[in-house]
Amino acid sequence: MSDSPRKTVLTAAQPTGILTIGNYLGAIKHWAKLVDEYECLFPLVDMHAITVPYVPAELRQRTRSLVAQYIACGLDPEKCNLFIQSHVTGHAELAWVLGCLTPLGELQRMTQFKDKTAKGSPINSGLFFYPVLMAADILLYNADLVPVGEDQKQHLELARNVAERFNSNYSETFKIPEPKIAATAARVLSLQDPAKKMSKSDENQGATILLNDSPDVIDKKISRAVTDSGSEVKAGSDKPGVTNLLSIMCGFSGRSIEELQSEFFGVGYGDFKKRVAEVVIEGLRPIREKFESVNDDKAYLDGVLKEGEEVAQKKAYKILSKVHRKVGFVERFR
Numbered sequence: 001m002s003d004s005p006r007k008t009v010l011t012a013a014q015p016t017g018i019l020t021i022g023n024y025l026g027a028i029k030h031w032a033k034l035v036d037e038y039e040c041l042f043p044l045v046d047m048h049a050i051t052v053p054y055v056p057a058e059l060r061q062r063t064r065s066l067v068a069q070y071i072a073c074g075l076d077p078e079k080c081n082l083f084i085q086s087h088v089t090g091h092a093e094l095a096w097v098l099g100c101l102t103p104l105g106e107l108q109r110m111t112q113f114k115d116k117t118a119k120g121s122p123i124n125s126g127l128f129f130y131p132v133l134m135a136a137d138i139l140l141y142n143a144d145l146v147p148v149g150e151d152q153k154q155h156l157e158l159a160r161n162v163a164e165r166f167n168s169n170y171s172e173t174f175k176i177p178e179p180k181i182a183a184t185a186a187r188v189l190s191l192q193d194p195a196k197k198m199s200k201s202d203e204n205q206g207a208t209i210l211l212n213d214s215p216d217v218i219d220k221k222i223s224r225a226v227t228d229s230g231s232e233v234k235a236g237s238d239k240p241g242v243t244n245l246l247s248i249m250c251g252f253s254g255r256s257i258e259e260l261q262s263e264f265f266g267v268g269y270g271d272f273k274k275r276v277a278e279v280v281i282e283g284l285r286p287i288r289e290k291f292e293s294v295n296d297d298k299a300y301l302d303g304v305l306k307e308g309e310e311v312a313q314k315k316a317y318k319i320l321s322k323v324h325r326k327v328g329f330v331e332r333f334r
């Protein structure tokens with residue numbers, strides 16, 4: 001289906017704030033390793049970002065900043081396509097068609113939607129439709145592989161279902177995308193409430209470590225991270241805070257939980273946290289430096305996004321024309 005014989009990877013993040021180490025360890029770090037082997041498309045999903053309350057000027061600034069963060073995390077624009085979702089109108093167009101194939105009940109079962117509605121704040125229908133737009137992001141490029149953190153698993157399942165349904169209603173069109181979930185740190189938790197995932201939109205600043213946090217700030221946030229009863233540095237369901245810190249350390253150091261547990265045998269929480277902070281600070285240093293060097297270069301960032309858009313647009317047009325024909329729309333006149 002694609003122009004090149006390489007398989008296609010598509011995955012995305014929302015420009016809803018500076019990325020956290022959860023986004024990095026659970027997702028973006030792994031995307032950077034795929035760019036040599038796969039045709040990679042990384043849209044910045046600004047249309048998803050308007051499903052929750054937001055400030056327009058901030059969204060624009062965050063979208064440009066996200067591309068700088070992607071580059072800082074190692075997504076080399078020479079090797080992958082970085083573009084803005086709303087620049088390729090096919091995302092919205094395909095979402096409509098796929099929405100007409102998605103039973104209401106499937107969307108009502110989405111846990112992320114249920115969690116957000118449970119908070120009691122006003123909900124718009126865009127938030128309800130969110131997983132269909134996400135399916136369109138993936139299917140518009142016939143992606144083979146979708147590397148994501150654990151929290152996106154259910155959305156991926158919906159994308160697979162809708163692709164299968166389209167293929168069975170209208171004949172084989174879409175590949176069925178495979179999720180790829182990180183082996184470690186697939187769900188980094190809040191430093192203040194390890195029952196919740198770490199999220200870039202968390203209002204409690206102590207709960208997250210952002211990619212551009214200074215060493216001092218990282219040190220403070222980790223020293224104040226919630227730990228568990230007892231004093232042993234050991235992973236387990238009774239120690240979610242310590243387990244989270246161990247898994248963060250695994251993500252940055254590449255070492256296993258077992259290795260780290262033996263290194264910290266007999267060491268108290270205070271010293272353990274100091275060591276975790278050092279590893280995180282060192283791991284983020286090159287990212288923060290690269291981010292600072294590209295974030296203000298608007299001409300460069302816009303150039304990257306323009307090139308990415310051109311590639312994405314061509315690919316999207318091909319599949320969308322096929323979809324329109326299959327569902328019975330009259331061919332466009334131009």
Ligand code: TYM
Binds near residue numbers: 151
């Ligand atoms: P978003 O912006 O919430 O997150 C981007 C990526 O980071 C992962 N992630 C985490 N991984 C581990 N621990 C965490 N605490 C953590 N928080 C976030 C996410 O799993 C994701 O891989 N719905 C998506 C965006 C999206 C998308 C798509 C993804 C839109 N269209 C198409 C894949 C394919 C989202 O909100 O990601």
